[in-house]
Amino acid sequence: MKNSILYILFSLVVFGCANGQDKPGDMNIVKLPKVKPGQAVATFGGGCFWAMGEALSELKGVDQVVAGFAGGTTKNPTYEEVCTRTTGHAETVQVYYDPAVISYEKLAEAFFYAHNPTELNYQGPDEGTDYRSIAFYRTPEEKAILLALIKKINASHHYNAPIVTQVVPFTVFYAAERYHQGYYRAHPSAGYIQSVSVPKVMKMRAMEKAFLKPEFQK
Numbered sequence: 001m002k003n004s005i006l007y008i009l010f011s012l013v014v015f016g017c018a019n020g021q022d023k024p025g026d027m028n029i030v031k032l033p034k035v036k037p038g039q040a041v042a043t044f045g046g047g048c049f050w051a052m053g054e055a056l057s058e059l060k061g062v063d064q065v066v067a068g069f070a071g072g073t074t075k076n077p078t079y080e081e082v083c084t085r086t087t088g089h090a091e092t093v094q095v096y097y098d099p100a101v102i103s104y105e106k107l108a109e110a111f112f113y114a115h116n117p118t119e120l121n122y123q124g125p126d127e128g129t130d131y132r133s134i135a136f137y138r139t140p141e142e143k144a145i146l147l148a149l150i151k152k153i154n155a156s157h158h159y160n161a162p163i164v165t166q167v168v169p170f171t172v173f174y175a176a177e178r179y180h181q182g183y184y185r186a187h188p189s190a191g192y193i194q195s196v197s198v199p200k201v202m203k204m205r206a207m208e209k210a211f212l213k214p215e216f217q218k
Contacts, residue, residue: 017048046115047123061101
């Protein structure tokens with residue numbers, strides 16, 4: 001009986017991020033939104049995009065977050081293809097934000113606190129290069145910001161190991177299926193969300209409390 005219980009608990013976590021939490025719904029690829037006047041875009045990958053998407057969407061100045069894939073070579077990949085780890089892509093989120101309200105630096109800082117950037121090619125129970133920590137820059141200034149943040153956080157010893165996040169130039173982002181968009185809020189009681197995603201979001205809230213939208217500052 002004890003082994004059976006352990007197996008059930010193990011399954012709730014390991015088969016979490018898009019693997020067996022419930023029957024998939026709309027598997028059509030969503031269209032990327034057009035960038036509005038005054039908006040800026042940032043792209044990050046930090047493990048399962050369900051948690052990262054929710055965490056960054058809770059920040060003031062963030063208008064929309066799209067779950068998808070980046071960092072690989074396969075064009076227009078499906079989630080199933082990315083899971084084979086032959087595409088080179090990582091689960092990623094693309095953030096559409098107002099730079100007059102939140103800076104790229106603050107957004108990137110929240111990214112580093114919304115997952116464990118010291119874990120190489122895994123995040124908790126999620127293993128593989130598709131769960132790697134990766135940050136994309138669009139300008140030399142953004143690259144400098146990312147490198148400076150890594151140096152600062154390492155020096156603070158917030159984590160017990162050095163950050164291994166890849167810092168790479170942005171090339172292209174592919175949106176994931178509609179089923180993955182806003183999954184955290186759509187399935188709050190799912191075992192994976194409660195066990196893995198919620199702690200990540202709660203940690204980010206604690207670290208960036210002053211920059212949260214009012215409804216998340218409680």
